[in-house]
Amino acid sequence: MIRAWGLPMLLALSGVVVATTRIAAGSPGAAVVPLAAFLGLAGLYSPLVFPRSIGAAEAQRRSAADGRPVVYWRPACKYCLRLRIGLGRDARRAHWVDIWRDPAGAAAVRAATGGDETVPTVVLAGRPYVNPDARWVRGQLPPSS
Template identity: 50%
Template structure:
């Protein structure tokens, strides 16, 4: 559990330390700004940035792990469409980690997306968005 939060915790701690140093140097405004930036980054790097795993119907599955920059890029580029996917943290689910290792030939490469039984390792976010976007109404 701690491993999932380690990068976010390290980022927040670093932000607090920098803010303390800047405040001691007589720059409280800069300290507050830097603290806000680091705390925001800590939230983005934390598991809170990803939808909670709720296996629903036959939605595509995205296997991810906290701190993975490629997972963060995918999540950010999908925007609201990310809610159309089942997000599974491989550090929290050993069976999911085993599935990813099976797909990737022994490595835990994430994000790995499974759509309709077909696996895609680190897919292009715009391609994935097209796969999960609702169909446009026919006129």
């Protein structure tokens, strides 16, 4: 859990340090922009941006039942963030597995990628796709009901 929040906490703390330095220098107005930027980045790289993660076994079971892809991801991964933003609201129509929280998810990714934990890895109908384009993933999602 600490690993997932490490980068967001570091970004937030950096923003507070920069803002405090600017305020101490007598420029409180100049502190607002960097603080907002750092807090925004902390929010983007936090696990809060992603749909709620489930375990790999549950994701695989649900995917077999409803045909939705399983997306294996990890916090602070810029490629995972790019996929998540590219999917927009459609991201909720996939099953998301945080490989830092679920050892079975990490093992599934290593099996799919030849031993690496390369994410995002999308598994659709049992076939893995490493770092796929968000438009392609959106096209593979079943219609929303």
